[in-house]
Structures are given as C-alpha cells and as structure tokens.
Amino acid sequence: MEYFLSEQQKTLKSLARQIAEQRILPVRAELDEKEEFPWDLIKEMASSDLLRVFIPEEYDGLGGGCFDLCLVVEELSRACGGIAISYAANALGVLPLMLYGSDSQKAKYLPAVASGNRLAAFAVTEATAGSDASAIRTSAKRDGDQYVLNGTKQFITNGGEAEIYTVVVMTDAAKGSRGASALVVEKGTPGFTFGKKEKKMGIRSSATRELVFRDCRVPAENLISREGMGFIVAMRTLDRSRPGVGAQAVGIAQGALEAAVEYAQQRVQFGHPISAIQAVQHMLANMATELEAARALVYATARTIDAGAKSFTEESAMAKLFASDMAMRVTTDAVQILAGAGYMRDYPVEKMMRDAKITQIYEGTNQVIRSAIALEVLKRKAKLE
Amino acid sequence: MTSDGSGDIWVVTEQRDGRTKAPSIALIGKARKLAGERQSRLTAVCLSQVVEDAAQLAAYGADRVYLLDGPVPDDWNDDAYVKELVDLARREKPDVILATSGSLSSSVIPRMAVALDTGVSPNCISLDFDHQSRMLVQTRPAFGGSLMANVVFPNRRPQIATVRPHAFKKGDPDPSRQGEMIRVDFDRQAVSAKTKLLNVVKDLSGKVRLDEAEVVVCGGRGLGKAENFQMVAELAEVLGAALGTSRPPVDDGWVPYAHQVGQTGKIVSPRLYIACGVAGAPQHLAGMQTSEIIVAINEDPRAPIFEVATYGMVGDLFKIVPLLTKKLREARG
Amino acid sequence: MNVIVCIKQVPAKIKIEIDPKTSALASGGVDRAINPPDLYALEEGIRIKEKTKGKVTVLTVGPAKADESLKEAIGYGADDAVLLSDPAFEGSDTWATSLVLAKAIRKIGQFDLVLCGKQSIDGETGQVGPMLGEALGVPFVSLVNRIDELGQESIKMMRMSDEGHQLIEMTLPGVITVVKEINVPRIPSLRGLMAAKKAAITVWNARELGIDPATVGMAGSPTRVSRVFFPQRASQGEMLQGDPESQVEQLVERLRQTRAI
Incomplete structure (x- = not known):
C-alpha cells in the first residue's frame, strides 16, 4: 500500500533497509546463535544518524516522531527482531526524559543518546511487579540531596549495555502506585550492578539483564518530574512506545512472509511449485492481508500521536496487540510453509517465530493490553467521538 | 589508425614461468581459423623473449612469433608492455589484435587501444568474420550474461578484442608447421618509470586457478554443510579441476569467497563444469553458462541449473558424486 | 589531496528489454543506482x-x-560533483566515454588520484579506467585491493594479478581501478543524504568541455553494437535416467566421447 511518506521518510526507510540488508542479514544468524550484543551494528546505526531520528532537534536530534521511529524499527526487524529491539529499547529508555525531563536533564542526556555515545534503557519490571506497578519493591529513600536505591529490576532490555537508565522506583510505598517515581541512574554509579545475562527464546542478540541496586546513591536532581509521578511517567511512556512494538512485529512478519513466498515458489512437489497449491495460496493471502492491516493500524496510530492527539492509550494498545498477534500467526505459518526446512535453524523463519513471540509479551502482555483496551471501550461506551 | 589492408591478425599471448598459458594457445587455434578464412597472416606476440615453447605457437597455427624484449611477465611491467605493443602495432599496422581477458585486459590492452586511437571489445565469447563487410564480429555478454551483443569496428583499425579463457577449444597442433621467430629489440628509451614493481606475492595455495581451469567442480547449498565440501573436493582432485561454489555457501561461511562463481564472483568458462547441489540462481548462471559442457546433479528436477545443463542427473548427490569420483579414479588407474 | 572518482549510473535491478526497432536497451521505469563496484x-x-x-x-x-547518483555520492561524503551530459555523448563506447572523462579532468585541472570501479554491472567491460589513464597520459594500475602508503608524489599499493598479488609504486598523479576487497563502503548518514538532495550539481556539455561532437557518441566511437540479442540457451540438454550407478556410467561414457575427460 502506498503510505505517502515524505522525502525524508523515504530516505530514512531506505537507509534503514540498507543497514538491514548489508550489515544485519549477513550476521543475524551468528548473533542469534552466539547471543551476542551487536555493538558494531549500533555504532553503524549511530554514524548513519539512525539514533538521532527520535531526538528533538535542539538536542542534536532530527526531531522525528513516533512514525519515523516505527519506519526504522520495521525495516530493522524485517532482517532481525533482536537487533531492532536493541535499537527500539534505546528510544524507550529516553522517552521518559523526552516527555517529562527538565531542560537540564534533557541537555545532559539526549545529545549523548543522539550521537550514539551512550545507550539508554527503561526499567519497570521486577520479580513481583510488571503490569502491576503498585507492587514495585525497589525503593528510593530521600537522604539530603540524594536518593538511596535498594532493590532489583528484572528482564531489562539493553541492561548492562546501556549507560543511561530511567528506572521506576517506590518513593512512598504506602501510596501504592501513586508512590512511584522515575529516576535516572547512570551506569557506574556505586551500588548499581547487573545480574547475569538472560538466556532467551528469541531476540537473542539483544541483551536482557537484572539491574541490582544496593544502597545506590543517586543525585536528587535525577528525579524525573515530581515524586509520585512514576506511574504516570511509565504509562505515558508505554503509550508512545507500543506502536514501536507493533512496528517490530510488522517487520518480523514482513521478513517471514517474504521468506515463505520465496520458498513456496521454489519448492517443487508433484511437478509444481507449492505456490500453485490453493491451500498454500490461501495461507499466503491471509498472511499478506493481516500483515497489511497491522501495518496500516500501526502507521495510523503513530501518525495520530505525531499529529498531537491528546489521548491515544487505546489506539496504541490496539496497534501493539493486533500487530503482535498477527506476527505470531504469520511467522508460525511461514514455518509451516517451509515445513521441514522451516523447522531447521539453517533457515531464518524459525528464528522469526521465536522473535515474534516476545512482541505478544513485552510492554504489557496481550492479556493486560486487552484489559486496558476493554476499559477504554467501556468508558466511551464504544462510541466514536 | 586506418586499415592498410594487410589484414594481419595478432594474438597477444600470455606466459607463466616461460610457458604459454592454455587459454592463449586455444586462442591461437581460433585465430588460425579466422586467418584461414580470409587468408591473413597470423602473428603470435609474446611479451618476453624468454618463451620456452615458442615453437608450439607455430605448431598451433602462428605464421610468425614475435618475441619482445620486455621484462618477463612474471616481473610485471604494464608500462613497458603497452609501449612495446604500441610501437610494434604502429609499425606493422595489424588489422586485428586479440588477447585473452584477465589482468591484461584490465590494463595493457585498453591502454594500447587508446594509444592506437581505437577501441576494445572485451570478454568476448565468440569471434566471426563478416565476409561482406570484412569486419570482425565480436560477440560479448553483458548484464550478467542475460544479454549478448555483437560488436564491430566500422572504421577504426586495429579491431581489438579480448576473449574469455576457454571460450575456444584448443586446436590440434601440427608439429610440422614452421613459424618465423622474430626477436624484437627496441631502442630502450627507458620506459619512464612511473610505475615500479616492488614485490610479488604468489598465491601459495598451489590449487588450480578457478578462472583458468579447464574443468571446474562446483558445490552448492545442496551440500548442506561445510564438511560435505570434502566430497566435491575429492571429485575435483581426481579431475585436476578447480573447486568452485555458488553464493549461499560463501554467505554461510562454508567456503572462502575466492571460490565463488557468478556475477559477483569469478566468471568461468571451462571445457567441463560439474555443478553439485547448485540450484542455478541467475547470478550463478551468469558466471558459468558459457562453459562448454555443463553437468548438473541436483535432487530437484525443476532446478534452473538443468536449463543450461548439457547432462542433467536428478538424484541424491551424496550417492552420485562419490560414485562418479570412484569411477573416474578407477579409469585413471 | 585532490581525488576524482568516476562513477556510472546503472539500473538498480538488472531487468533487460530490447527495443525491437532500434536494438537499443530499454530499461525505462527501472530504478537507477550507483554502479555497485564504483x-x-x-x-x-x-x-x-x-x-x-x-x-x-x-x-x-x-x-x-x-x-541523482551524483547527489547520492555527495551524501556518502564527496565534496563536489560534475555531470558530463550532452546529447552528443549518447551511444559513446568505452573509448569515447574515457575521452569525455579525460576532457573533464583536464578542465578541473589539478588532481592527484583518479579512482574507478573495476567494471560496471551492465556493460561489464572494465575498460574505461585504463583507457582514461592513457587518455590523460598518466600512470595507471588496475585491480588495486589495498593502498599501503600515500605520499605527495607517489602511492604504494597492492594489486591483484593472475598469479597472486603485486606490490606496486606509482607516481602521482595517476589513475587506478579498485576491487571490492579494498574496503567495506560506509553506510551514508541521513543528514548527509538529505543535505545532498539540495546540492547543486555542475553540468558540463560538449561545448563547455571543448569536445567536437563528431569525436564522441555513436558517431565518434570506434566500436559499435551491431546487434543485441538474448542468449540461446542450448536446451539440447540430456537428462540421464536410471539409478545413480547407471547415471554415472552414462555420464562417464558421454564425457569420454566428447573428450571432455
């Protein structure tokens, strides 16, 4: 479908594709196999300005919006969902600063992220808390002009590799989710260490670690917005980042569909390529249709956000939900079309299926996402404004 | 330079370690046929006087053999070769100059052409005389072999073409044929030393060079994994062939890039090309479809490689290849 | 150091059709890109x-x-670009093309090194680089895979020969062609590409280059394409039947007959 991209968006998309095809494709299987964080690729993306895309111009960025970010994430994901998430998680890490940070916080951190000198990460999840932010146990106690952090964050994407962490902690546990606050913690701060690197099913080139805080002292000026705003910061951040997960899902599915079509046209059984078999054709037709519907929803949501809509929690959740469920179906069907070959690790589609799974899980499981959507639908009585 | 009607055909031959390379000998054979068709004289030009097998060139068809006093080709000096060829051509005004493609056609031949105010038709796979126009019609592939072009020189002479190695079959030598051996000594107005050879690094692999080999055995993705290349390597060894591969095994790191045959690898045109488990993607076909005999072994009868194959064998290459190796080994004793 | 790089714009996807009337290649509507070897x-x-x-x-x-390709080259990091364009240049062969390039380089004046790719992916001749060196009357080295030393007066580099590699010193100014082993081309930056879209490209025609139209283009080229055709795939291929044992026997028999082995 023609989405009428601007000249700059077309250039951005083709640049991301160039990186994906020339740099990522040749190494994706190896990085997946070795579970290696793609630092070379991150540097390459930085030097081609991809890390500047979503940062405002006054902080050395290119002032792009959610849509520009989605275009890049989609193209990178078409080649490798793992590398794409390392890129997207960096954007997620600075979103709290972009939305709620003070001018001095922005001036301190955003240019370093724009240039690619420092990566960022966002940390909410804990062993006992994920979607339930009120259950956060990591505490930050005010002590003079410092906060003292104690606790452990779990499953943090870019954990250990990033240098700038936006962390949601409890400053007043008695207030429940209203007692949560967001803080910036820099790598290297005494008392801040990392757990072991997690072994994952998919997106294996990305790094996932625990963040461990033991009497970790952080300057009070690192507080984002005000005390008690942590939950709001986290929710608004996720509202903006979820279309990115949708874009990741769309990209992974695109890669899987291309592989399935190529294989179906080459694989000959009973004297014909299997693409001539109606059962296979219908699978491909469904895959392509669902993929395009998901892409349209993700793009429309991102453009709505960029156009300055006030509330988009529901749309953003829908984009993530629909695209990630679609990606799971499409990659599963791609494996089915490649059949025996699809199940083998010599072919890329089984990796796509493993990578797709996480899009149904992170930034809110699709079950929690459905609850959030239902809440909005009930609130507006399903009426269109 | 305009034609003076002498109609001489020259073949610039290449030597290594004092011996003429097989593709040059094959080209002499082809040029002999062309010369016979229009009763021209055929001259083999050697870039050095140290040519042990100069008499061979006559046996394969050269009426005259020029032995230039340039440095031996192992001591490369393009500047000297260009100067000597140009001086000689200005003096003798040949109608046609032919050479095999390779590093000569990446430097010496086109530079010589410009100095003689004429063009080059490079990497030809066939040469014919048009008797009406008396022009040499040169056929060369372009666009990765998906297209062929006939090239002619309407009014400039000499007509210069380079041909792919093995584009022509080696002829039968006639030992009774005698050629005139002419040593050419130049006034050594020392070629201005604008380029200087400092060192030579020879490939130590000792293996047959892919783009010069008369037989190439190629293993593709169908081999499944790097270790299985041993099987095709054994077949190559029995045949004295060079080992080639298609792009996927290179991309997957099974085989070094130097072995890749195709548009983005080496272009080969051997007398015999055996493709084992190669599907035959267009980019691969572009690199080998001008081979004289193509044998394709693949389990998929629809593999595009069969479209260019002289002999196709549908079946399990893990059975066929070892059998073939065994059979050939027995045949060699 | 003043470097000149000669590039060619080629079809981004090699999809060929022939105009049945003129025998000319028609690649209309196809995206175009910088020739990858360039x-x-x-x-x-x-x-x-x-x-x-x-x-x-x-x-x-x-x-x-x-x-567009020149702008893209600026996006990669080139400072300046000149398009040599004139209806008189149409149909130029490698000789005429190198003549036009040589005239342009003479017009630019001062240069130290001219770089060309090994060959184009459409014409696949690999002749323009060496011809340009000769037309400029400067030294030339082909198939360079590594530059070791670059001085004011000379350059030391490795070139690929038929037998291996040669280390060569060449005085400057000079012309070289390079092979893909020499480097890994960078990915351009978005800012660079966007800025380059606005870059002004100088255009020189035959008159500005002091070229007599009769010496270039179809009329001035020494070589002429007299016919273009699709290769005839010799589809007289024979499928050898039977079990592996008998397939192999048939093959060896045929290879013997044709004296291929």
Missing part, C-alpha cells in the same frame, strides 16, 4: 580525503537524471 572507489576516495584533508570530486557521463 562504491568501493568512492569509499576509498572519501577515506583518502579524510586522511589528507583533501577533496573528492565525483564525475559521471550520463543523462540529466544521472544527477
């Missing part, structure tokens, strides 16, 4: 410029729309 020359030129604080000028001979 990207190695461009990259090497930009690296030399960065190292020597010099300047890279990119040249191409082509139609008006070839300026």
Whole structure:
C-alpha cells in the first residue's frame, strides 16, 4: 500500500533497509546463535544518524516522531527482531526524559543518546511487579540531596549495555502506585550492578539483564518530574512506545512472509511449485492481508500521536496487540510453509517465530493490553467521538 | 589508425614461468581459423623473449612469433608492455589484435587501444568474420550474461578484442608447421618509470586457478554443510579441476569467497563444469553458462541449473558424486 | 589531496528489454543506482580525503537524471560533483566515454588520484579506467585491493594479478581501478543524504568541455553494437535416467566421447 511518506521518510526507510540488508542479514544468524550484543551494528546505526531520528532537534536530534521511529524499527526487524529491539529499547529508555525531563536533564542526556555515545534503557519490571506497578519493591529513600536505591529490576532490555537508565522506583510505598517515581541512574554509579545475562527464546542478540541496586546513591536532581509521578511517567511512556512494538512485529512478519513466498515458489512437489497449491495460496493471502492491516493500524496510530492527539492509550494498545498477534500467526505459518526446512535453524523463519513471540509479551502482555483496551471501550461506551 | 589492408591478425599471448598459458594457445587455434578464412597472416606476440615453447605457437597455427624484449611477465611491467605493443602495432599496422581477458585486459590492452586511437571489445565469447563487410564480429555478454551483443569496428583499425579463457577449444597442433621467430629489440628509451614493481606475492595455495581451469567442480547449498565440501573436493582432485561454489555457501561461511562463481564472483568458462547441489540462481548462471559442457546433479528436477545443463542427473548427490569420483579414479588407474 | 572518482549510473535491478526497432536497451521505469563496484572507489576516495584533508570530486557521463547518483555520492561524503551530459555523448563506447572523462579532468585541472570501479554491472567491460589513464597520459594500475602508503608524489599499493598479488609504486598523479576487497563502503548518514538532495550539481556539455561532437557518441566511437540479442540457451540438454550407478556410467561414457575427460 502506498503510505505517502515524505522525502525524508523515504530516505530514512531506505537507509534503514540498507543497514538491514548489508550489515544485519549477513550476521543475524551468528548473533542469534552466539547471543551476542551487536555493538558494531549500533555504532553503524549511530554514524548513519539512525539514533538521532527520535531526538528533538535542539538536542542534536532530527526531531522525528513516533512514525519515523516505527519506519526504522520495521525495516530493522524485517532482517532481525533482536537487533531492532536493541535499537527500539534505546528510544524507550529516553522517552521518559523526552516527555517529562527538565531542560537540564534533557541537555545532559539526549545529545549523548543522539550521537550514539551512550545507550539508554527503561526499567519497570521486577520479580513481583510488571503490569502491576503498585507492587514495585525497589525503593528510593530521600537522604539530603540524594536518593538511596535498594532493590532489583528484572528482564531489562539493553541492561548492562546501556549507560543511561530511567528506572521506576517506590518513593512512598504506602501510596501504592501513586508512590512511584522515575529516576535516572547512570551506569557506574556505586551500588548499581547487573545480574547475569538472560538466556532467551528469541531476540537473542539483544541483551536482557537484572539491574541490582544496593544502597545506590543517586543525585536528587535525577528525579524525573515530581515524586509520585512514576506511574504516570511509565504509562505515558508505554503509550508512545507500543506502536514501536507493533512496528517490530510488522517487520518480523514482513521478513517471514517474504521468506515463505520465496520458498513456496521454489519448492517443487508433484511437478509444481507449492505456490500453485490453493491451500498454500490461501495461507499466503491471509498472511499478506493481516500483515497489511497491522501495518496500516500501526502507521495510523503513530501518525495520530505525531499529529498531537491528546489521548491515544487505546489506539496504541490496539496497534501493539493486533500487530503482535498477527506476527505470531504469520511467522508460525511461514514455518509451516517451509515445513521441514522451516523447522531447521539453517533457515531464518524459525528464528522469526521465536522473535515474534516476545512482541505478544513485552510492554504489557496481550492479556493486560486487552484489559486496558476493554476499559477504554467501556468508558466511551464504544462510541466514536 | 586506418586499415592498410594487410589484414594481419595478432594474438597477444600470455606466459607463466616461460610457458604459454592454455587459454592463449586455444586462442591461437581460433585465430588460425579466422586467418584461414580470409587468408591473413597470423602473428603470435609474446611479451618476453624468454618463451620456452615458442615453437608450439607455430605448431598451433602462428605464421610468425614475435618475441619482445620486455621484462618477463612474471616481473610485471604494464608500462613497458603497452609501449612495446604500441610501437610494434604502429609499425606493422595489424588489422586485428586479440588477447585473452584477465589482468591484461584490465590494463595493457585498453591502454594500447587508446594509444592506437581505437577501441576494445572485451570478454568476448565468440569471434566471426563478416565476409561482406570484412569486419570482425565480436560477440560479448553483458548484464550478467542475460544479454549478448555483437560488436564491430566500422572504421577504426586495429579491431581489438579480448576473449574469455576457454571460450575456444584448443586446436590440434601440427608439429610440422614452421613459424618465423622474430626477436624484437627496441631502442630502450627507458620506459619512464612511473610505475615500479616492488614485490610479488604468489598465491601459495598451489590449487588450480578457478578462472583458468579447464574443468571446474562446483558445490552448492545442496551440500548442506561445510564438511560435505570434502566430497566435491575429492571429485575435483581426481579431475585436476578447480573447486568452485555458488553464493549461499560463501554467505554461510562454508567456503572462502575466492571460490565463488557468478556475477559477483569469478566468471568461468571451462571445457567441463560439474555443478553439485547448485540450484542455478541467475547470478550463478551468469558466471558459468558459457562453459562448454555443463553437468548438473541436483535432487530437484525443476532446478534452473538443468536449463543450461548439457547432462542433467536428478538424484541424491551424496550417492552420485562419490560414485562418479570412484569411477573416474578407477579409469585413471 | 585532490581525488576524482568516476562513477556510472546503472539500473538498480538488472531487468533487460530490447527495443525491437532500434536494438537499443530499454530499461525505462527501472530504478537507477550507483554502479555497485564504483562504491568501493568512492569509499576509498572519501577515506583518502579524510586522511589528507583533501577533496573528492565525483564525475559521471550520463543523462540529466544521472544527477541523482551524483547527489547520492555527495551524501556518502564527496565534496563536489560534475555531470558530463550532452546529447552528443549518447551511444559513446568505452573509448569515447574515457575521452569525455579525460576532457573533464583536464578542465578541473589539478588532481592527484583518479579512482574507478573495476567494471560496471551492465556493460561489464572494465575498460574505461585504463583507457582514461592513457587518455590523460598518466600512470595507471588496475585491480588495486589495498593502498599501503600515500605520499605527495607517489602511492604504494597492492594489486591483484593472475598469479597472486603485486606490490606496486606509482607516481602521482595517476589513475587506478579498485576491487571490492579494498574496503567495506560506509553506510551514508541521513543528514548527509538529505543535505545532498539540495546540492547543486555542475553540468558540463560538449561545448563547455571543448569536445567536437563528431569525436564522441555513436558517431565518434570506434566500436559499435551491431546487434543485441538474448542468449540461446542450448536446451539440447540430456537428462540421464536410471539409478545413480547407471547415471554415472552414462555420464562417464558421454564425457569420454566428447573428450571432455
């Protein structure tokens, strides 16, 4: 479908594709196999300005919006969902600063992220808390002009590799989710260490670690917005980042569909390529249709956000939900079309299926996402404004 | 330079370690046929006087053999070769100059052409005389072999073409044929030393060079994994062939890039090309479809490689290849 | 150091059709791109410029729309670009093309090194680089895979020969062609590409280059394409039947008959 991209968006998309095809494709299987964080690729993306895309111009960025970010994430994901998430998680890490940070916080951190000198990460999840932010146990106690952090964050994407962490902690546990606050913690701060690197099913080139805080002292000026705003910061951040997960899902599915079509046209059984078999054709037709519907929803949501809509929690959740469920179906069907070959690790589609799974899980499981959507639908009585 | 009607055909031959390379000998054979068709004289030009097998060139068809006093080709000096060829051509005004493609056609031949105010038709796979126009019609592939072009020189002479190695079959030598051996000594107005050879690094692999080999055995993705290349390597060894591969095994790191045959690898045109488990993607076909005999072994009868194959064998290459190796080994004793 | 890089714009996807009337190649509507082998020359030129604080000028001979490729080259890091374009240049062979490039380089005047790719992916001749060297009357080295030393007066480099490699010293100014082993071309930056879209591309025609139209184009080219055709796939291929044992026997028999072994 023609989405009428601007000249700059077309250039951005083709640049991301160039990186994906020339740099990522040749190494994706190896990085997946070795579970290696793609630092070379991150540097390459930085030097081609991809890390500047979503940062405002006054902080050395290119002032792009959610849509520009989605275009890049989609193209990178078409080649490798793992590398794409390392890129997207960096954007997620600075979103709290972009939305709620003070001018001095922005001036301190955003240019370093724009240039690619420092990566960022966002940390909410804990062993006992994920979607339930009120259950956060990591505490930050005010002590003079410092906060003292104690606790452990779990499953943090870019954990250990990033240098700038936006962390949601409890400053007043008695207030429940209203007692949560967001803080910036820099790598290297005494008392801040990392757990072991997690072994994952998919997106294996990305790094996932625990963040461990033991009497970790952080300057009070690192507080984002005000005390008690942590939950709001986290929710608004996720509202903006979820279309990115949708874009990741769309990209992974695109890669899987291309592989399935190529294989179906080459694989000959009973004297014909299997693409001539109606059962296979219908699978491909469904895959392509669902993929395009998901892409349209993700793009429309991102453009709505960029156009300055006030509330988009529901749309953003829908984009993530629909695209990630679609990606799971499409990659599963791609494996089915490649059949025996699809199940083998010599072919890329089984990796796509493993990578797709996480899009149904992170930034809110699709079950929690459905609850959030239902809440909005009930609130507006399903009426269109 | 305009034609003076002498109609001489020259073949610039290449030597290594004092011996003429097989593709040059094959080209002499082809040029002999062309010369016979229009009763021209055929001259083999050697870039050095140290040519042990100069008499061979006559046996394969050269009426005259020029032995230039340039440095031996192992001591490369393009500047000297260009100067000597140009001086000689200005003096003798040949109608046609032919050479095999390779590093000569990446430097010496086109530079010589410009100095003689004429063009080059490079990497030809066939040469014919048009008797009406008396022009040499040169056929060369372009666009990765998906297209062929006939090239002619309407009014400039000499007509210069380079041909792919093995584009022509080696002829039968006639030992009774005698050629005139002419040593050419130049006034050594020392070629201005604008380029200087400092060192030579020879490939130590000792293996047959892919783009010069008369037989190439190629293993593709169908081999499944790097270790299985041993099987095709054994077949190559029995045949004295060079080992080639298609792009996927290179991309997957099974085989070094130097072995890749195709548009983005080496272009080969051997007398015999055996493709084992190669599907035959267009980019691969572009690199080998001008081979004289193509044998394709693949389990998929629809593999595009069969479209260019002289002999196709549908079946399990893990059975066929070892059998073939065994059979050939027995045949060699 | 003043570096000149010669590039060619080629079809981005090699999809060929022949105009049945004129025998000319019709590749209308197909996206066009910088000839991939030329990207190695461009990259090497930009690296030399960065190292020597010099300047890279990119040249191409082509139609008006070839300026897109020149802009892209600026996006990669070239400083300047000149499009050599004139209806008189149409149909130029490698000889005439190198003549036009040589005239342009003479017009530019001062240069130290000219870089060209090994060959184009459409014409596949690999002749323009060496012909340009000769037309300029400067030294030339082909198939360079590594530059070892770059001085004011000379360059030391490794070139690929038929037997291996040769280390060669060449005085400057000179012309070289490079192979893909020489570098890994960078990915351009978004800002660079966007800025380059607005870059002004100088265009020189035959008159500005002091070229007699009769000496270039179809009329002035020594070689002429008299016919273009699709290769005849010799589909007289024979499928050998039977079990592996008998297939192999048949093959060996046939190879013997044809004296292939």
